[in-house]
Structure formats: structure tokens, C-alpha cells
Amino acid sequence: MVQAQLLAAWFGNGYLRAQRRLRGSDSDRGDVPGWVMVTVMSAGLVVVIFGVFKAKITDAVSNAIDSVTGETGN
Secondary structure (H helix, E strand, O other), X not given: OHHHXXXXXXXXXXXXXXXXXXXXXXOOOOOHHHHHXXXXXXXXXXXXXXXXOHHHHXXXXXXXXXXXXXXXXX
């Protein structure tokens, strides 16, 4: 453990945190199910919003593309 303390003093706390993470005793590992839930809920919101406002979104995008390309849509 003396070597680990010397390396921690030399390289900072990152070494000890990495060593604890490799051993599995690091309590600051993060919440994987939490970020998965946020990602899935965000994707669900996009699907619901697009489902409700599909016609308005496609019209807005078409109008924006037409205004850039100079087409009249006829």
C-alpha cells in the first residue's frame, strides 16, 4: 500500500480511484440504469412529439428547404 500512496502523491488521486475501480470498491461508479432511462425517455418524447405534430414538422421542414433552394412547391 505504500507504493500506492507514493503513486497517488506523484500522480494525484486519479491513480487511487482507478485502483479502487479495478478492485470493485469504488462507490463513485455512476448509475448505468439512470442514464439508460433518460436516453429511452428522451427517445420516447421525440417519438410522441413527432407523432402528434408530424404534419406541422414536415411542412415546416419542407418550407425551410424550399426557401433555401428557391422552389415554390408547385
